Amino acid sequence: xxxxxxxxxxxxxxxxxPGCHGGCGVLAHVKDGKLVKLEGDPDHPWNQGRLxxxxxxxTQYVDHPMRLRRPLKRIGERGEGQWGEISWDEAFDLxxxxxxxxxxxxxxxxxxxxxxxxxxxxxxxCMLAYAYGSPNVMxxxxxxxxxxxxFAALDTVQGDxxxxxxxxxxxxxxxxxxxxxxxxxxxxxxxxxxTCPDNLFGHWIVDLMKxxxxxxxxxxxxxxxxxxxxxxxxxxxxTDPALAMxxxxxxxxxxxYDDQFLEKWTNAAHLIREDTGKLLRESxxxxxxxxxxxxxxxxxxxxxxxxDAGLVEYKRPDVNPALSGDCEVRxxxxxxxxxxxxxxxxxxxxxxxxxxxxxxxTGVPARDIAQAARFYARxxxxxxxxxxxxxxxxxxxxLCQAIAALWALTGNLDVPGGNVISRxxxxxxxxxxxxxxxxxxxxxxxxxxxxIGADRYGPFNKFIWRCQTDLALQQIFTGEPYPIKGLWIQTxxxxxxxxxxxxxxxxxxxxxxxxxxxxxxxxxxxxxxxxVLPAASFLEKExxxxxxxxxxxxxxxxxxxxxxxxxEINFELARRFDPDFxxxxxxxxxxxxxxPSGLTFEELQQKGWAFPPEGHPxxxxxxxxxGLLRADNKPGFQTPTGRFELYSTLREDWGLEPMPHxxxxxxxxxxxxxxxxxxxxxxxxxxxxxxxxxxEHRMIPWLRQIEPSPMVEIHPDTAxxxxxxxxxxxxxxxxxxxxxxxxxxxxxxxxxxVMATHGWWFPEKxxxxxxxxxxxxxxxxxxxxxxxxxxxGLGAPIKHLLCKIYKVGGRxx
Amino acid sequence: xxxxxxxxxxxxYEYCTGCYTCQVACAQEYQWPPGxxxxxxLEVVQKLPNDKAYLAFLPxxxxxxxxxxxRTKKGLEPACVKHCMAGCMKYGPLEDLSKELGNKPRMxxxxxx
Numbered sequence: 001x002x003x004x005x006x007x008x009x010x011x012x013x014x015x016x017x018p019g020c021h022g023g024c025g026v027l028a029h030v031k032d033g034k035l036v037k038l039e040g041d042p043d044h045p046w047n048q049g050r051l052x053x054x055x056x057x058x059t060q061y062v063d064h065p066m067r068l069r070r071p072l073k074r075i076g077e078r079g080e081g082q083w084g085e086i087s088w089d090e091a092f093d094l095x096x097x098x099x100x101x102x103x104x105x106x107x108x109x110x111x112x113x114x115x116x117x118x119x120x121x122x123x124x125x126c127m128l129a130y131a132y133g134s135p136n137v138m139x140x141x142x143x144x145x146x147x148x149x150x151f152a153a154l155d156t157v158q159g160d161x162x163x164x165x166x167x168x169x170x171x172x173x174x175x176x177x178x179x180x181x182x183x184x185x186x187x188x189x190x191x192x193x194x195t196c197p198d199n200l201f202g203h204w205i206v207d208l209m210k211x212x213x214x215x216x217x218x219x220x221x222x223x224x225x226x227x228x229x230x231x232x233x234x235x236x237x238x239t240d241p242a243l244a245m246x247x248x249x250x251x252x253x254x255x256x257y258d259d260q261f262l263e264k265w266t267n268a269a270h271l272i273r274e275d276t277g278k279l280l281r282e283s284x285x286x287x288x289x290x291x292x293x294x295x296x297x298x299x300x301x302x303x304x305x306x307x308d309a310g311l312v313e314y315k316r317p318d319v320n321p322a323l324s325g326d327c328e329v330r331x332x333x334x335x336x337x338x339x340x341x342x343x344x345x346x347x348x349x350x351x352x353x354x355x356x357x358x359x360x361x362t363g364v365p366a367r368d369i370a371q372a373a374r375f376y377a378r379x380x381x382x383x384x385x386x387x388x389x390x391x392x393x394x395x396x397x398x399l400c401q402a403i404a405a406l407w408a409l410t411g412n413l414d415v416p417g418g419n420v421i422s423r424x425x426x427x428x429x430x431x432x433x434x435x436x437x438x439x440x441x442x443x444x445x446x447x448x449x450x451x452i453g454a455d456r457y458g459p460f461n462k463f464i465w466r467c468q469t470d471l472a473l474q475q476i477f478t479g480e481p482y483p484i485k486g487l488w489i490q491t492x493x494x495x496x497x498x499x500x501x502x503x504x505x506x507x508x509x510x511x512x513x514x515x516x517x518x519x520x521x522x523x524x525x526x527x528x529x530x531x532v533l534p535a536a537s538f539l540e541k542e543x544x545x546x547x548x549x550x551x552x553x554x555x556x557x558x559x560x561x562x563x564x565x566x567x568e569i570n571f572e573l574a575r576r577f578d579p580d581f582x583x584x585x586x587x588x589x590x591x592x593x594x595x596p597s598g599l600t601f602e603e604l605q606q607k608g609w610a611f612p613p614e615g616h617p618x619x620x621x622x623x624x625x626x627g628l629l630r631a632d633n634k635p636g637f638q639t640p641t642g643r644f645e646l647y648s649t650l651r652e653d654w655g656l657e658p659m660p661h662x663x664x665x666x667x668x669x670x671x672x673x674x675x676x677x678x679x680x681x682x683x684x685x686x687x688x689x690x691x692x693x694x695x696e697h698r699m700i701p702w703l704r705q706i707e708p709s710p711m712v713e714i715h716p717d718t719a720x721x722x723x724x725x726x727x728x729x730x731x732x733x734x735x736x737x738x739x740x741x742x743x744x745x746x747x748x749x750x751x752x753x754v755m756a757t758h759g760w761w762f763p764e765k766x767x768x769x770x771x772x773x774x775x776x777x778x779x780x781x782x783x784x785x786x787x788x789x790x791x792x793g794l795g796a797p798i799k800h801l802l803c804k805i806y807k808v809g810g811r812x813x
Numbered sequence: 814x815x816x817x818x819x820x821x822x823x824x825x826y827e828y829c830t831g832c833y834t835c836q837v838a839c840a841q842e843y844q845w846p847p848g849x850x851x852x853x854x855l856e857v858v859q860k861l862p863n864d865k866a867y868l869a870f871l872p873x874x875x876x877x878x879x880x881x882x883x884r885t886k887k888g889l890e891p892a893c894v895k896h897c898m899a900g901c902m903k904y905g906p907l908e909d910l911s912k913e914l915g916n917k918p919r920m921x922x923x924x925x926x
Contacts, residue, residue, distance in 0.1 A: 037841060040896055050898045053837040192830045203898040206828055210900075222858075224830050227868040690832045701847035702840050706833050747858050747866040 006031045009557035010041060010608055014545050015119040015566075016491060016520050017061060017537040018054035019693025020196045021547070022120065023047070025608070026055060028539055028557035035062050035539060035558050044609070045171055045550070047201055053690050057702045061537060062560055066521050066699055066763060068534035069561035078510060078528050081768030088562065091531055096576045098514045098530075099132065102485045103577075108133030109450040110485045112472060114140045116492035117694060118147060118199070120543050120554070123430035123593075124570040125490050126465075127440045131574035131581055135442055135451035136467045140498045143789035143796035144469055145391040147198060151434035152463040152794065153400030157645045158408070159638030160629060161434070162419040164383040166204035169420070169549045169620050171611050174211065178621065180417035181211045184230075184379030188403070189240070189799075190387030191223045191688050197388060199422075199547045205385065214379070216372045218243065220684065221713075221755060222748045231372035234750060237684050238393050238665035238800035239362040244402035245662055246358035246366075247373040248350045251409060256377035258411030262323070265624060265636070266408065267643040268343035269296040269321035270307060271329065278652055280339055282306050284331050294641055294649075295329065296321040297341070304329045312634045312642035342647040346405075349659045361662065361670075377410050381417035389799045392686070394788060395663035396795035397459075401648065402660035408644045416621050421629065423618040425551035425610070426597035430544070434463035439592050443580075450482065457793030458654025468793045470786050476508040486514040490566060491535060495524040496761040496775050497695030500784040500796065501736065503776075518569060521699060524761050524775035527768065534563045541565030544590045544601065549618060550609040551597050656791055665797050666788050675802055679734045681718070682753040683803035685780045695759035710760040710778035712741035714805065715751040719743060722805055729808035732756055734801060737782040740808055754805060756780040818924040820880050822894070823910040824872055827919035828901040831856060831870035835893035835902065842881070842892035851878035852893050872902065874925035880904065 007030045014022030025044020029037035038058045042049035071091035076082030086094070102111055113129040113136065115121050129137045139148060154161045164185060170176035185208065196202050209215065209228070217229035218240070226232040235243050251257050262268050271280040271294070282289030285304060293315075298305040300320040304327070308315050323343045328336045355366035362369075376382050384407055390399060412418030424436060431438040442448050452475055453468025454460045460468060476484045487509070492498060499505035509515060509528040517529035526532050540563055543554035567586055575581045583589040590601035597610055604610060612618040617628040627633040636642035640649040652658045669676040691697060691706040698704055712732055714724060724730055726745040731738045732754065741756055749755050760778040767773050776782065788797050806812035831854055839850040852872050859867040872893065881891030885904065889895070894902045903910065907924055914922050 042895075047898075049895060050900070051834065051838070051896045052898060053833040056834065056837040056841050056896060059841060192832075203830070203832075203900075206830065206899045210828065222866055222868055224868055224870075227866075228827070690834075702837050705847035706836070747860060748868060 006036065009555060011539065011555040011557055012545055012552040012609075013055055014538050014543065014554055015121065016535060017058055017539060018052060019117070019696045020052070020054070021118045021199050022545060023196070023199060023201065023547070023552070024051060024055065026051065030557050033558060035059055045173055046168070050203065052196070053706070054693060054697060054703060057700050058537070058539065060700050060702055062539060062558065064521070064699060067560065067563070068520060068522065068532060069563060070534060071562070072532040074530045079769035079772075081527060081766070083532070088564070091533060092572055092576065095516055095531055095573060099486060099577070102514060103132065106483055106485050107450075109136055110483055111488060112136045112138050112467065112484055112486070113488045113490070114138045114492050114494070115490050116140060116498050119491060120538070120545065121490050121566050122433075123438065123440055124567045125488070126431040128488065128570040128574050128577075130440065130442045130447075131578035133447060133577070135448045135465075136472065137465070138467050138469055138472050140469055140492050140494055141796065142470050142500045142786045143394065143794050144464065144466060145396070145794065145796040145798060146388055147391065148434065148464055148466070149391045149396040149794035150386065150400055152459040153397040154404055155434050155463045156397070156459070156650050157401055157404050157639065157648050158413070160421045160423060162407070162413065163198070163200060163422045163548070164205070164385040165417050165420040165620070166208060168200075168204070169611070174207065178416060180381055181208060182213050182379070182381050182383045182417040184214050184216065184376055184382040186216045186218065186376055186382070186384040187225045187229075188218045188384060188386040189389030190225070190385055191219070191221070192225060214375075216376060220750060220753055221687065231368060231375060233364045233368055233372055235362040235364050236668075237389070237682060237753065238668055238797070239662070240390065240393065241395050241399040241402055241660065242353060242358050242361040242662035243364060243369065244399060244406065245350060245353035245660065246355055246362070246369045247376070247406055248402060248409070248660075249353050249355065249358070250370050250373035251377045251406070252347060252350055254374065256374065257409040261411045261413070262343070262409060265644050267294070267641045267645050267647060268323050268341065268346070270294045270342045270641065270647070271296060271304070271327070271339040272342060272345050272647065274338040274340065279647070279649060280329060280337065284337070285329060287332055289332070292640065297325070297327045297339070298322070307641065309641050312630070312636040346646045346659060349661060353662070376406070381415050382410060382412055383407070383417065383419050388686075391794075392796060392798035393665055393800065394790035394795040394797060395665070396790055397651075397792050398657060398660045398663065405646060405660060413644070414621055414623055420620045421623060422548045424546045425549045425618050426546065426594070426612050426616065427618055428546040428551060428594045428596045430546065430593045432465040453793055458650065458656065459792050459794060462650060468789070470789050473504065473508055473786055476511055485512060487512050488516050489525060489529065490518045491520070493523050493525045493695040495772065496779060497759045500781045500798070501786045502779055502781050504786065518566065520563075521763065522767055523695070523763070524767070524772040527772060533569055534561070535569070536560065536563045536565040541567070542586065542590070543567060544594055544604065546594065550611045551594060551599075551604065552609045553601065553604045555605055654792065665800050667797055667801050669802070672802065675735065679802035679804050681803050681805060683732065683734065683783060683801040684753055684755045684799045685784070685801075686758045686798060687713070687755050689757065692759060695761060698761065699763035709742045710740070711744045711757050712805070713744045713746050713749045713755040715749050716745050716747065717751045718754070719745040722807065723810065724805070724807055730805050731808055731813065732780065732783065732803050732805055734783045734803045736785060739778050739780055739782055741778055754803065818926060819906060820885075820904065821907045821910055821922055821924040822874060822880070822891070823903040823905070823913055824921045824923065825901040825917070825919065826869055826871050826921060827917070828899045829854075829870040829872060830899050832898050834896045834898050835872045838892040838896040842884070845877070849877065851875055871921070874923050878925040880925060
């Protein structure tokens with residue numbers, strides 16, 4: 001290839017393309033308007049020149065013959081696969097007219113706006129939904145079980161999210177003197193080759209290992225980390241909360257915790273009433289006292305003292321709060337209440353998990369748990385990185401509480417090399433995310449009222465501004481409390497990727513009056529749309545990215561026919577739906593979002609990226625000590641008590657267990673022994689592939705070649721028992737249905753579990769019904785039910801179902 | 814290119830994660846059809862005593878590997894080495910790399926041509 005006349009455009013990956021959650025700096029080599037090569041940007045502090053297989057395959061992606069290039073209008077029946085090309089003006093006019101009619105007849109909330117994985121779409125789909133007037137933005141996974149639950153759970157107990165520290169906040173990264181290499185890192189349900197979820201670069205962990213970080217791997221599979229771990233805990237999927245409680249048991253009872261953090265920064269000293277089992281409030285004790293203030297026992301004066309949550313300190317000076325012990329407190333009505341401290345209650349909860357019982361639940365030997373817990377607690381600093389399996393269980397929130405207590409009690413929160421509070425760069429926030437209000441918002445609280453699930457689930461009124469997905473799907477069928485008539489689907493493959501029980505989603509699509517799908521390729525879901533709009537890849541668009549640090553711009557390198565970026569598509573329609581729409585151009589919108597950085601979008605494009613300076617709330621470390629986390633600049637956390645909450649005030653208010661604990665998931669050999677008789681193997685799904693991001697990339701030759709067929713991993717003993725050889729097609733079946741996979745006979749999985757890959761459809765097959773790109777052939781989601789979310793509406797049993805396996809064409813078939 | 818091999822690839826397979834970056838980077842650089850590349854990633858699941866196992870990956874240079882002569886002539890690293898996400902590949906003179914080979918265990922030095 002001649003390098004003459006090649007222009008190099010510096011930009012940032014996010015969304016369509018590699019499919020990940022973005023952040024890598026890249027150099028796009030463009031010749032005569034065409035992408036000829038994509039390379040990692042060696043100057044970019046995020047990836048330092050490196051790049052993944054999916055980004056390196058972009059030349060096969062952008063110009064793929066199956067790319068959608070012009071707006072399409074359905075001609076035949078839904079699913080028939082008959083389409084006619086229309087212009088953008090025609091498409092916008094049609095959508096405007098149909099959606100305005102629905103709004104007029106049924107109200108704006110009767111249209112749901114559906115998105116998938118963490119894309120450069122969230123802000124723009126919210127912008128469109130809110131301009132239309134609908135609060136029903138949907139992340140389409142059951143139990144909203146990806147990232148949002150972890151976010152919400154951490155906001156509940158510590159007021160901010162946090163992630164492992166790889167110096168990503170600092171331009172010089174590992175070389176910055178402020179950074180410290182963690183001595184130990186727990187990698188909890190995460191596998192490296194698929195690299196980069198949750199706004200992190202996966203291989204940063206490898207960078208840390210090379211610098212001395214030792215790994216504790218918690219994973220039922222022999223992952224890459226498990227092979228290289230100091231301690232590998234092979235737990236039964238879904239028993240993570242019990243394991244975390246076991247860790248806490250060791251750390252607390254062996255006195256391995258940081259008592260200074262405990263005393264100074266947690267609500268350990270606050271009192272709980274024995275009679276109600278709830279926090280003792282100032283209003284219980286003092287006439288006219290506030291319900292938002294709490295009580296502790298002052299050992300100095302031997303009486304109760306008021307914790308003023310607004311001032312984030314005790315009302316009286318020199319209080320010496322008791323962490324432990326029973327006390328009697330005189331109440332406002334003259335009676336007394338026996339109370340104990342949060343710390344005592346927390347210890348009682350933790351003591352319910354002696355290691356022999358944790359071994360019984362998790363299958364991990366007690367000795368191994370003890371050794372790993374000690375190793376984590378004694379290593380300074382130490383961090384925990386958790387993967388999406390944490391979200392993929394109905395007890396996600398109590399699990400997050402337990403894990404958060406681990407990093408808090410070991411003094412690893414917001415310290416160098418620990419779990420570092422992650423805020424949007426410069427606090428530049430585009431749209432409503434847990435704990436953050438963006439520039440894109442609904443016009444009024446009134447408009448938010450009909451949001452599906454908001455009336456039922458506490459976190460959905462405090463941190464989560466989406467509809468609850470299981471309830472949304474139900475409402476499409478029931479029409480209660482109001483009908484759902486339209487669906488806007490933006491790069492969200494409901495039938496092949498994100499939808500559990502996907503035939504139910506297909507039936508739901510058939511019920512709706514009007515569906516728009518925005519995507520880059522036709523897929524099983526787009527088959528049911530009335531209008532399909534061609535979206536741009538990241539190389540064909542402009543954008544801003546403030547998800548953690550640094551602040552980055554996405555710069556347009558090429559154009560592809562009539563494809564338009566998600567923001568441009570939604571911008572045009574938002575303007576049509578909302579006469580008061582705030583912004584005149586997308587650049588004005590970007591300027592508004594990044595205003596806190598002091599940069600304009602054009603200035604940011606010139607710079608490429610920008611790091612918040614020391615002293616800014618989005619630059620670490622130890623911000624709770626410096627008063628950088630709270631709006632009032634007082635030291636502490638953004639929680640109802642201002643403290644890290646071992647006992648959650650919010651969960652108490654929501655009527656949920658305020659402390660961490662284990663809940664056996666709904667479909668396991670323990671909870672459903674009768675089902676396990678017919679379906680004796682644990683079915684886990686969703687192991688990551690370096691070749692694909694969820695349901696994407698099956699049409700990209702270089703990537704598909706890496707993993708040509710859907711696979712189920714089976715242990716050699718289990719395979720032999722079923723007469724299954726490596727590479728043979730097998731059925732994976734349970735009470736929901738069955739799907740076909742190629743057996744990968746491997747020691748990576750234990751004999752009692754199989755791991756089936758997710759997101760499969762076959763772009764090379766016919767798309768029209770009934771084929772739908774063979775989406776029902778190997779779709780593991782057909783074996784996973786909806787409506788098994790946790791008590792707070794979050795989490796779903798995606799990692800721990802039950803199944804049986806048998807050979808395709810074999811005796812059992 | 815006649816004569817004795819002078820340059821090679823040093824692989825630290827302790828850290829190869831099996832991300833397939835090298836394979837696709839090579840395919841992109843030379844526009845190889847799918848399934849063809851100058852380097853191929855092998856998965857090695859090792860069965861060990863006492864029900865233990867070890868998962869390793871290894872980038873293996875194929876007959877097509879030209880050690881990225883067109884790139885190295887310009888002072889660039891080979892495409893696979895440049896993009897390797899684990900940073901576990903190094904290009905250089907065999908003489909230098911063979912010295913580094915002894916720095917730590919789980920290394921292999923390839924001399925493809």
